[in-house]
Amino acid sequence: MNLEQLNCLIAVVEEGSISAGARRLNLTQPPVSLQLQRLEAQCGVRLLERGSRKIRLTEAGQSLYDTAKRIQSLTLAAQEDMKNFQLGKKGSLHLGMISSGTGEHFFRGVRYFIQRYPKISFQLYEGNTYQLLDALEKEAIDLAVIRTPFSHSRVDRKVLCQESFCAVGVQELFPSPLPDALSLEALQNLALLGYRRWERIIQETCRKRDFSLYFRCLADDARSCLQWAQAGLGIALVPESVVSLSHGLIAVPVEEAALASQVCLVRKKGRPLHETARLFWTNY
Missing domain, CATH: 3.40.190.10 (Periplasmic binding protein-like II)
Structure with missing residues (x-):
């Protein structure tokens, strides 16, 4: 197999048809079809299922497509x-x-x-x-x-x-008067927004002290937590370096040794x- 064949595969898969893939490559349909036929012959397996509306990848095709994307990325980088x-x-x-x-x-x-x-x-x-x-x-x-x-x-x-966590949100969601720092216990009655992969660590820490916290939203990206906090939907628990991405929100340190992000x-x-x-x- 060669780069030309792999580029044909990528274009056809991402455009959904051989004709559309050929247009993307500034080619006519016959040479693209020929490249795909040669690629399947060299691999010895069917790579594409040609439906009435859109081409779909077989399991082998998906594996080769993923590899082809990496090769394409490395080629462009080179x-x-x-x-x-x-x-x-x-x-x-x-x-x-x-x-x-x-x-x-x-x-x-x-x-x-x-x-x-x-x-x-x-x-x-x-x-x-x-x-x-x-x-x-x-x-x-x-x-x-x-x-x-x-x-x-x-x-x-x-x-x-290594950095600690902060509670970030609009001022009206925090206790009054605003504390200099918050413990996990102080967050019990608040709607929280947090990292999905940190939620287990936080809840396990809380269970050892016989309480739990309520997470209104769990996300994979701290920026999503801050967007929800900006809308007044809860208080985000984020590492302190992330606070700089917030705009006009209150940030209060959370005093908890278990919450140390490296x-x-x-x-x-x-x-x-x-x-x-x-x-x-x-x-x-």
Whole structure:
């Protein structure tokens, strides 16, 4: 198989038909059909189910499509790196970053790195921790900045910072007078908005003290929690670095040792790093 065949597969799948895929590739339908036939013959399995309205992937086709997307992404990244070299730069670092924010400590490190290596550019990929771990496993990115909790079994990590949680919301939802800090117990009668993967940790901490908390909304992204808080729908429990993403909301620290979120730089365990990624990993 070759890149031309894989690009045909991607276009046809994403456009829903061979004719639409061919238009996307600025080709006529016959050569695209021929490329797909050759691809299926080389794979020895059926990749596409040609329905009356829309083409669907078989199980084997889905597997190859996922691989083809990674190859396409890596190919585009390699082309971008070569352009950077033509411009006298040192290539790109493909860095995954949590969309919820990473705090000033991370950006101080980036500024220091750029001062030492000003000709290295960055290609950023945003997502939640699980999405970035998956991209790291598939080697779609070099390194990732993610937030605990996550499984450490397949990654090496460097802890960049540790931060506590804050309760964030409109002022009328907080107790009056506004306290300097809140305990978990003080949150019992409030409608909360929180990270889905932190909910179990928080509730287990509460159960040990014979109470529970009410979460009106659980989300995978802190920004969603802040949007709900902005609408007055509850109080968001988010790491302190995320507070800077809120606008006009009250933020009160939550005093609880169990709620300590670490921001980490991670790499896939056992994967050799290319020079640009190695420099960032060792010098950050």
